[in-house]
Amino acid sequence: MSKKIAAPKVLTSLFGFGVYFPARITANSLKTVGFDSEVLLIEHLFTDAKRKTFEASKIAFSKNYKLAKLATKLSVDSSDMFDPDKVEILFKRWEAAKVSEFLCFSGLWLDLLSLYSKSNPQLSVKLCRLDAGDAVTWRMNDEVAIQETYSFLDLNEGKINYKLSIPTLHYIPFGERKQSVVIHGGGWGLGNFLETTQQLPENLIKRILVKDFSKYVSQKKNTTFYMNDPNWDPINNGFGVSHFPRLGEIISTDTILYSNNNDYHSALDLIVDSKAIISKPGGMTIVDSIITGTPLIYLDPMGENEKGNQILIERLKIGASFTAWQHEKFSIEMLLEFHENIERIKIKLPELTSKIIADLKK
Structure with missing residues (x-):
């Protein structure tokens, strides 16, 4: 036995x-x-x-x-x-x-x-x-x-x-995705991601995750803001029924439409339908990139750990700095090349x- x-x-x-x-x-x-x-x-x-x-x-x-x-x-x-x-x-x-x-x-x-x-x-x-x-x-x-x-x-x-696998996440082929990017500063909303991404072209759809209303920016064309449920507090209140914080689309200052998924954070539903992630180069952000086949356009790294991530992104050609992408006039073709590199890497990963x-x- x-x-x-x-x-x-x-x-x-x-x-x-x-x-x-x-x-x-x-x-x-x-x-x-x-x-x-x-x-x-x-x-x-x-x-x-x-x-x-x-x-x-x-x-x-x-x-x-x-x-x-x-x-x-x-x-x-x-x-x-x-x-x-x-x-x-x-x-x-x-x-x-x-x-x-x-x-x-x-x-x-x-x-x-x-x-x-x-x-x-x-x-x-x-x-x-x-x-x-x-x-x-x-x-x-x-x-x-x-x-x-x-x-x-x-x-x-x-x-x-x-790699991490999430069978319940619906994968969207790169060519069928919206002309959008997901922008965030990690769970704590760190860095100058709001200011830097003001330079993006107006016709690109921006899906921006903010920490709270103190960083809420007035709506502009093709821009939607999201935030995690501020009441999700497993440290003090326990997990309850939700293992991940609900993600809310900010409709107005008094209306937020929340979605919840107990298999993964709902930001992945946005990422898998976008052309790029724009964020500091956190380890989990790279994992998100691999899960969804989405290139990472990285901002200023936070510490030595993220500087190491930045070097690896460049070496593997799965993303680039925001400055480099801007130099290429925010080329979608550049993102496609990164996406194809990610998929080639992912298929071989245990x-x-x-x-x-x-x-x-x-």
Whole structure:
């Protein structure tokens, strides 16, 4: 009789959607093949003071991109980050269930895994890293034995290693897509994406994701604004029925039409029907690019991790800087070439969940 394989706990964070979204998509994929993997947020273990600091940082970084970039250079001190009572409750729950298999999407979990391993040395920890460059949150803890590291983007080898699959996302061939671009600043609405993209040609449809009404810009021709549901707050309120924030189309200052999808964030429905994504070069944005076959026109990178992503985008010719695209007079033919490169790369990539399952069975 074959031994039952334990479903890994999926460890992530809302420090950025770039570590939460891929964790949730992976957990969903595991569930379809019988692994009911629980998704855990590191923020649920924060002290109340640390939660308040976290929320204040999101607001400050959204308003000041220079401050956000500076923060990427500072090491993360976890000494006063966690509430010991919350950590003890979690560890007791894990011990009672004999939990030993972990899939870690955020380096913020490493110190806690180190602490848990002192009384549970038989841990199996697998890391999932999205960025090509190094992020300060991935400061390695030598006391944690890492069984496997799944790096989506490999700067040293100059390649993409994995893809995520979302069967319920309807793929639209490039030639049938709208003459549109999706513009955003990541989950925290970072950077000067609103100002930079004012230079786009008027006939190009702009679908712009903003953080809140404070960055809402008066409607212009061929421009639609969207925002995430501000009431989606799994850190303080739990997930409820929605694993992803609803995305709302801003009709007016008092009317927002929301759509929801529990398999993926609804921005992908916009991206898969567009010619390009315009954003800072985040790791998850590149994953979105691969999922949908949509070129990435990148803006100013936020830290060393995103600078590594930028280098890989250029090397693989799956996108270009906004300045380079502007120099080519915002050529759609240039985007088509990038799209074809993405599709050639994607067809050869292994699916991450399949690789994880194969490793779990070893």
